[in-house]
Amino acid sequence: MTNDTVKTDHEITIREMKPSDVETIAELEKKIFPDPWARSAFEELLNEDSWNALVAETDGRIIGYACFYFVDIEAHLANIGVVEEYRRKSVAKRLLETILRRASENNCEYVILEVRPSGTAARAFYKKHGFEILYRRPEYYRHPVEDAYVMIRYLRDKDR
Secondary structure (H helix, E strand, O other): OOOOOEEOOOOOEEEEOOHHHHHHHHHHHHHHOOOOOOHHHHHHHOOOOOEEEEEEEEOOEEEEEEEEEEEOOEEEEEEEEEOHHHOOOOHHHHHHHHHHHHHHHOOOOEEEEEEOOOOHHHHHHHHHOOOEEEEEEEEEEEOOEEEEEEEEEEOOOOOO
């Protein structure tokens, strides 16, 4: 993995997730999502070549993270999490911009993700950044049980 630290307007640094971050990320995951990933999931993805994980931090404090992977021409955004007090401060935007750039650099043609229909803020965020609903996946989420919208953003002209 390359290390491409980016300073933003809000003194937020985007960097690669490290094994020493996993404890903090797992705790944040529990606070942010109703169906959190286990700590072991973050540990495992750091050891997989196709997976990538980013951290957003300010003043040495982790305030957000994102996990994604590449398969052939597809990038799959698995999650973006931002602590509550830093939402609507461009943290998720900076993480997403980094993912989109990396997906393009890896010759991906599109990025897909799943989002809860009840996650209106998340859906609005992704729509604002060029994603559209592709289809609905029944009973994708477990706690609580809920469908998922599969959303897609094309990185290249679809007609090529």
